[in-house]
Amino acid sequence: MLGPPGSGKGTQGARLAARHGVPHVSSGELLRAHVQDGTEIGRAAGDAMSRGELIADDLVSAMVLDAVIGPEARGFVLDGFPRTVSQAMAAYEVARHYGVTLHAVVLLEIPYELLLDRLLARGEASGRVDDTVEVIRRRIDVYVEHTLPLVEYYRGRDIVVRVDATGTIDDVTALINSALDDVAHQVDPRLGDC
Numbered sequence: 001m002l003g004p005p006g007s008g009k010g011t012q013g014a015r016l017a018a019r020h021g022v023p024h025v026s027s028g029e030l031l032r033a034h035v036q037d038g039t040e041i042g043r044a045a046g047d048a049m050s051r052g053e054l055i056a057d058d059l060v061s062a063m064v065l066d067a068v069i070g071p072e073a074r075g076f077v078l079d080g081f082p083r084t085v086s087q088a089m090a091a092y093e094v095a096r097h098y099g100v101t102l103h104a105v106v107l108l109e110i111p112y113e114l115l116l117d118r119l120l121a122r123g124e125a126s127g128r129v130d131d132t133v134e135v136i137r138r139r140i141d142v143y144v145e146h147t148l149p150l151v152e153y154y155r156g157r158d159i160v161v162r163v164d165a166t167g168t169i170d171d172v173t174a175l176i177n178s179a180l181d182d183v184a185h186q187v188d189p190r191l192g193d194c
């Protein structure tokens with residue numbers, strides 16, 4: 001799942017994983033759990049997260065890839081990772097080693113001005129320290145600078161699925177499901193809707 005902060009990666013990633021019966025692996029959730037538990041990773045990441053900055057590529061890559069890739073992996077939804085071209089290259093090397101193929105990159109497209117309200121509402125409800133006006137603006141700048149180049153990277157591999165993320169949560173889910181059913185048919189025409 002690729003998209004700016006507040007575009008619905010976590011929301012839609014959880015629904016998509018449930019639909020396909022595979023794990024939903026969110027780098028943000030993993031990092032927040034480390035911060036909460038006071039682990040070494042959490043101590044290294046907490047301050048940068050609260051400022052809206054990215055965590056070091058090698059640290060995040062090791063954390064996420066350890067969680068998902070292995071001989072028994074039969075599929076997963078990755079949410080928030082990779083977030084830089086360097087993370088994508090690390091993921092590619094590990095996936096190649098295990099013979100895992102990335103089938104689709106769902107790009108949630110939404111005008112940046114709609115993100116602020118969504119994230120401020122969540123900040124009020126959840127108390128997430130990075131959902132404040134200043135930090136949200138910084139997270140959007142970080143997305144444009146470090147994560148948008150990934151769209152070009154994946155476009156070269158012809159796996160980017162663009163989805164309009166401006167509608168309601170259910171609208172966006174329906175668009176994702178329909179687009180991914182098309183991808184599944186292209187990968188294996190014998191598949192029914194899944």
Ligand code: B4P
Nearest residue numbers: 005006007008009010011027028049055080083122168169
């Ligand atoms: P994340 O946890 O990934 O945070 P996020 O980008 O804000 O996305 P999230 O999934 O939470 O929000 P969503 O759009 O679903 O990252 C947090 C921080 O961790 C980063 O800033 C960075 O510091 C660090 N980090 C994470 N991964 C990293 C990596 N790979 N490398 C380096 N650092 C990393 O939803 C937002 C809100 O919008 C929700 O309240 C939701 O209910 C609402 N919403 C969603 N869809 C909606 C819709 N269609 N209509 C109305 N509201 C909607």
